Amino acid sequence: MGITIKLAGSIALLTGGRDVLESGASNVMGCIDDLEARFSGIKNSLCDDSGNLKGVFNIYVNGENVKYLQGAVTPLEDGDEVSIIPAMAGG
Secondary structure, eight states: OOEEEEEOHHHHGGGTTOOEEEEOOSBHHHHHHHHHHHSTTHHHHHBOTTSOBOTTEEEEETTEEGGGTTGGGOBOOTTOEEEEEEOOOOO
16 A cells, blocks of 8 residues: 655645655655655755755644654554645745
8 A cells, every 4th residue: 555645736846746656665754765766856855954854844644743743753654644745934
C-alpha cells in the first residue's frame, strides 16, 4: 500500500505538477529524501542547510502537524498520508 504524499500548489510545481505520490519511507524525512531522489532540488525547498524542516511549509501526517509529533523523524506506516502545504502568513 505504501505512504501517500499529497503536495499542495507551489510544491507540486517542483514535481512536474504531480500532487499525489507514493513512498515506502519509514519516517517524514525519508519521504523528503524519496522525493529528492525523484525530483532533484525539492529537498532544498523543504529543508534548510542543516537538514531541518523549513517553516514555510507545514507537513501533516494523517492530519496532525509534525511540529507537534516528532518532527522530521515522525514514523510512518503503510496507509499513512503525508500532506505538504505552504504555511499561511497574514497580518
